[in-house]
Amino acid sequence: MNKSVYASPDQVSETKRHILTVLVDNEPGVLARVIGMFSGRGYNIDSLNVAEVSNDENISRITIVTHGTSEVVSQIEKQLLRIVPVHSVTNLDQEGSSVEAEVALVYIYISDTNKKKVYQLCDLYRARKIENENNTTIFEIAGASERVNRFIKEINEITKVEIVRSGPVAISSIQKNEEE
């Protein structure tokens, strides 16, 4: 609604976080089409995740976390559907309940003084140490973004870290019949 230069500023509903899941043909340029639509029309991408989900049919699933008013998000959905290789767009917040998770890999700088605290915290959050050839301390934590956020905040208070996050992926948790 407020995309037009002629829009009235007083007609705005609440801005919320939305997770959109987009099924697309896995063909060259399809990701560029999707993200180009966002940047071209001035929408936000908070995080983006894409991977092939079915080898035989050549379909990828793109999970996009965005924020906006319900009018803006509904416009985003419709604009996504105009893209030729897009199969479907689902707004998981409108679907009802959904499950979301993300993965973070955390390189933790460890010294003798903070070692104990680090391992305690990792235990608490069930962050798993990943073995690697250089024997550096890299932990993997998976779960809802909130939980990953909390872990990162707390570990940051203990020591220096480097972080990479996948951004959330999500799926509807509503029961479906197998034929569907």
Place this chain on the structure above:
Amino acid sequence: MNNEITGAEIVLKSLAEQGVEVVFGYPGGAVLPIYDTLFKQNSIKHVLVRQEGGAIHAAEGYARSTGKTGVVLVTSGPGATNVVTGLTDAMMDSVPIVCITGQVPQHLIGSDAFQECDTTGITRPCTKHNYLVKDVNKLSSVFHEAFTIAQNGRPGPVLIDIPKDVQFASGTYEEKNKIIIPSHRLFEPSPDFEKNKIEEAVELISKAKKPIFYIGGGCINSGPMASKLVREFINMVGSPVTMTLMGLGVVGSSDKNSLGMLGMHGMYEANMAMHECDVMINIGARFDDRVTGRLDAFSPNSKKIHIDIDESNINKTINVDVPIIGDVKQVVEKMITVWKEKKFQIDDKALKLWWDKINKWKDIDCLNYNNEGKQIKPQYAVQRLYELTKNTKTFITTEVGQHQMWAAQFYKFEEPNRWLTSGGLGTMGYGFPAAIGAQVGHPDALVVDIAGDASILMNIQEMSTAVQYRLPVKIFILNNEYMGMVRQWQELLHGGRYSESYTDSLPDFVKLAESYKAVGLRAKTTDELDDVITQMIETKNTVIADIWVTKEENCFPMIQSGSAHNEMMLSKDQKQDKKSAEKGKILV
């Protein structure tokens, strides 16, 4: 294998199977194999333009006047970048175009090779879909899908980028009917869901006391039958109807229900009726900002029905009460059936009161202008052009600016597909090449480009094309030596500081025409005007008619940016209040 042919041959074979008769193009290194194949055949005609930008506007003019898909063939690099404006124009105005671009051979892609550019990357946001074809065996299926996508649902431009090695490679051709396009790649309306909405809409119309139909270009894209049905339905209801710039001709100008065009330079009565209506029926229009004016004051008391084939247009800028996603022809056909079945009848008494009110607005005579003296008023020039061409099958194209609005206001269109103008993108330089395309599609018709002196220079090189193909296109220049619309905005909003809007050193348009071996005519006074127009029509050659018009005429009525439908300016003397003028200044 014996049944293998080259990629270039597949291109031509695909075009032929798609029923393509003419291609607008310009050769270059990366499309030479296709041009070589073109040379060896006779079924498809090629029109050589003088700049690629001309090719795509010509294809647009061809497509919009014939209802067929326009085809463009250009080379890589600059060939491709030169069509970007036209692709965007076709995207905005929903014109079916298939644009073929050459690309450097695959092993050179990414090496900054000569005339290489990322064509699919550059054109992604300005096409409905595009392809880079790497496998010659997929070429024919890509072509058939491209033509379907260009025409399906809301039409638009589709681009196919073909590396030179793919044009040379051998592969198999697949016929159109062997190609299965997955349904998610196309638009398919869901008839069951929309049926309820249609009944709801028709009932709403039947209860209206102050209805108005608001008709857009979607009705034209839906085919001539759609316009017929829309007229029929409006007649059954007895409602007033207004059309957007893109929708002119859907309902004839002389139709008793027609209020003419609405919007920024639309008719006073049309805008007032939009503002005061109680039920608005938008068929194939998209609440463009030129139409709505200020959104929070747009038709505040109406229930709105919106029929559109593109769901993203629903609630994009204006919230509607009854959205119907579908093709105009199919939807209106069903609406008529429902209206008849349920024996709906509109409240005659209320409708009469509504018409009385509208007729009072009409009495203001918003297009009135001072036509004294020997100098030609631009409005008068268009009026005379209309009077002297109205009995001929005439196509009117325009460039962009004041002349475009005067053409829309003063030329009366009775049929769809006769009016070709760049609406969404507002592309100066569109009209002349579009006229060339329309003339190619209709060799025996009269095609007139109503132009301004500034716009015409943007694609003047196409004179050479028009003359080469003996296309008797008429260029009717309303010459005021200004970029008139820029000057008008500077006068109204920027204190009359005419920054760079005066064109010094204009060419002598008569001599310019003659230098191309075309005919140049000039009218300086009202006495000369009719003779020049008559001579222009009778000349069986490309003509430039240079009409000297009063220089500082403004285009009225006008809704200034940021104002509402009921705040129209009828003349320069009627000043807008300063606050809203300031607010409007930042808008486009």
